[in-house]
Amino acid sequence: MTSSNSSGSGAAMQNDSSGLASITVSSRIPEFWCDKPRLWFVQTDAILGPQKLSDESKYNLVVAKLGKEVIQQVSDILLKPPETKKFEALKSRLLQVYEESEIRQFQKLLSEMELGDQKPSQLLRKMKDLARDKIPDETLSIMWQGHLPASVRAVLAVTDVKNLENLAAIADKVMETSRSQQISEIRANTSSSNDTALILAEIAKLNLRINDLESKKSTFRNHIRRARSRSTSRQRNMRRRAPDSADWLCSYHYRYRNRAKKCIEPCAWNKNNQGN
Structure with a gap:
């Protein structure tokens, strides 16, 4: 009874070890490369080779790495696999479907390399x-x-x-x-x-300074013009207020002319307009 239990325990441990090994191997195999199927199998064979797995185990590991589109290309093999050499049959079909023909490879070599x-x-x-x-x-x-x-x-x-x-x-x-x-x-x-x-920036700054000086200069000239205008106006008013002129008008007649209601002597308004 003890011998039977020991044998059963040993087989279970061996199965667990085999399953763990398969999981470890599977994690090292990448998803199938549709654009480089032969290189993918080179890498996969390098991973599977040292494990000494059965044909069934290798077949299952490869199937687990196939996407939906790839599965459709090998569905007949998956649904009805051959009795022997399942892995080789699957590999042959995938290379047949996804590996470029020699003509296509030669075309790429001639015209698509950069x-x-x-x-x-x-x-x-x-x-x-x-x-x-x-x-x-x-x-x-x-x-x-x-x-x-x-x-x-x-x-x-x-x-x-x-x-x-x-x-x-x-x-x-x-x-x-x-x-x-x-x-x-x-x-x-x-x-x-x-x-x-930097040079352009300095030139721009100089241009701004020149424009600012020109603006200040223009403002100063306008101030001088207005000052001169006010001075001239005051001089004219002073000349008007000088009573030594024969046609001098008082401030009322000078401003309102014939609408003036007052007059300050001496004023030439009445004298010049007596005949009107």
């Missing part, structure tokens, strides 16, 4: 992945260098290095140097722009 913000070595790896060893390194090198800046191509043209990986390393260093120089030039231009902005 350096962009990548390093030259990163671009080369992508191109080699599309070429799949079907294009000689000499041809691939020419195609790859065609996407590089002229300054980088000029350096590669005079080097004796032929190995593509070594050429890519050289191209990376040249690009890093070029970008450092560009950053320095941008900083220098920025500094120059800042100096120009």
Whole structure:
């Protein structure tokens, strides 16, 4: 009785250990990459290989990483899986559906490759992945260098290095140097722009001061004109009030003319208008 219980406990512990191992392995496998199915299986095989799992376990782990759209592409296998080699059948179908054809890969290699913000070595790896060893390194090198800046191509043209990986390393260093120089030039231009902005700001301040002085000068001139006008008016009034003129009028007749009701002598109004 004791031996039977021990055997049962051992089997249960083994099953628990196997289940825990499957959970750990599953957490390390990413969701299926529709755009890179072969690379996804390379990584998945690297994770599953050391575990020595059964075909059924590997099959189930892969199914757990498939999204809805992918499931629809393998629904016949999932609903009626083969008796043996389930994992291989699922892998073959996923590669068949999602891996680009050689023609499509060659089209991308010819017309859709750009350096962009990548390093030259990163671009080369992508191109080699599309070429799949079907294009000689000499041809691939020419195609790859065609996407590089002229300054980088000029350096590669005079080097004796032929190995593509070594050429890519050289191209990376040249690009890093070029970008450092560009950053320095941008900083220098920025500094120059800042100096120009400061000069323009000082000129603007001077213009404001000049405008302010011109405004004050104009105001001062207007004050002088008004003062002179008032002085002239007072002088005229003083001349009018001088009684030594023959046609001098008193303040009433000077202001109201024939409507004046008073008169202060001497006043020439009555004398000049006696005949009217």
